[in-house]
Amino acid sequence: MSALDDRGLIERFLEMMRAEAGAAGNTIAAYGTDLRLASELLEGRLGEAIAADLERLGAAWQTLARTTVARKSAALRRFFAFLADEGLRSDDPGGALPRPGSSRGLPKVLSTGDVDRLFAVIARRQARVPADPNDLRLSALVELLYGSGLRATELVSLPRNAIAPDRPYLILKGKGGRERLVPISDRARAAVAAWRAHVDVGRAWLFPSGKGHLSRVRLHQIIRALAAEAGIPPDRISPHVLRHAFATHLLEGGADLRALQAMLGHADIATTEIYTHVDSKRLVELVNSRHPLGEALARK
Known part of the structure; x- marks a missing residue:
């Protein structure tokens, strides 16, 4: 040619x-x-x-x-x-073509126990008297990071009314201008509603700060402070790690990889495969319990 x-x-x-x-x-x-x-x-x-x-x-x-x-x-x-x-x-x-071994390490992983400790701290904070609206903001932030897998930029730039109390999903435009449907749990919608009641109706953002919205840097600081209070080393956690935990824990619970790809907004399934780290023990157990040959062996 x-x-x-x-x-x-x-x-x-x-x-x-x-x-x-x-x-x-x-x-x-x-x-x-x-x-x-x-x-x-x-x-x-x-x-x-x-x-x-x-x-x-x-x-x-x-x-x-x-x-x-x-x-x-x-x-x-x-x-x-x-x-x-x-x-x-x-x-x-x-x-x-060559396939060089990647030097990229696996993403940091939070266990479900780690996540439970984060939410335990949030619950203790919300039980304090007098109540602090910042604790409601913290709850909404973490519920959306862990419960919906939002990217940090997507989270902090949410418009004030982006999440409706009667709509269990959110349509986002992410990387490359791709739109995706993001599920919003009942817990997350309740947390957002509680926090939004403290946001001035004249503000454009759900998480306002100064003349704009909460910065990614400030979000990172908030999440690390929460981790420290929960007894989790702050260098093990970030907004991105919570997004990864969302994907990993869903996959461990039996979610389909293609469904995760859509929820995370990945153009390439290979990105999702790297992102959703699953230990080899679980994969072996999955094959033994779900593969037709494994089921046939169990019946003998």
């Missing part, structure tokens, strides 16, 4: 990423750069590359950081899968 052919194929792939996958602008730009550089290294023959060509690319990437190689490989694998799906190739050579 000519260089022009590669350019056309790359543009078709990127257009698919925009229209169907809903990828963020930065992701599309990074994929485009990686694909064009690979095309240059293969002298405009990326679209017709064979396994040996991709092994040559891997050799050329040896001096790069593992995370960079992982990103480039991911971009090319998606590109070749797209060509195969569209019938533009009869094969998919993506398996020849």
Whole structure:
């Protein structure tokens, strides 16, 4: 194929990423750069590359950081899968691309016991006399972080009336402009209603601060102070860790990974798989108890 052919194929792939996958602008730009550089290294023959060509690319990437190689490989694998799906190739050579071990550690994990201790502190605070409205705000913040998996930015920038008492969900626009439906539990709606009664009706935000809304930095500080009071090392917790706990505990309770992907707003299921850490013991137990062969063995 000519260089022009590669350019056309790359543009078709990127257009698919925009229209169907809903990828963020930065992701599309990074994929485009990686694909064009690979095309240059293969002298405009990326679209017709064979396994040996991709092994040559891997050799050329040896001096790069593992995370960079992982990103480039991911971009090319998606590109070749797209060509195969569209019938533009009869094969998919993506398996020849390097798969470097990621240096990214597993997300920090809170146990259900840790979460229980956080809510116990909140309950003690709310029982104090006289009552402090900030304790109601704390309850609403934690209920939404742990009960709905909101990102910190999404949480602090919620409009005052975003959560209705009679509607068990919220429609959010997250990364890449993707809209998603977020479930709001009865507990969270009750906590929000109790807090909103203390928010001036003239304020635009559910969690106002100064002339705007609560900052992500201040939210981080509030969550760490709560952890310290609950006897949890503050460096083990953050708003993001509570979001992760939401996903992990739902998965451990039997939630479907695709449903979690939708609730978390991930464009790629691979992100959800990393995000929702599940220990190997539970996976083994799941196979033994749910797999048809395991059930057949139990009946013998």
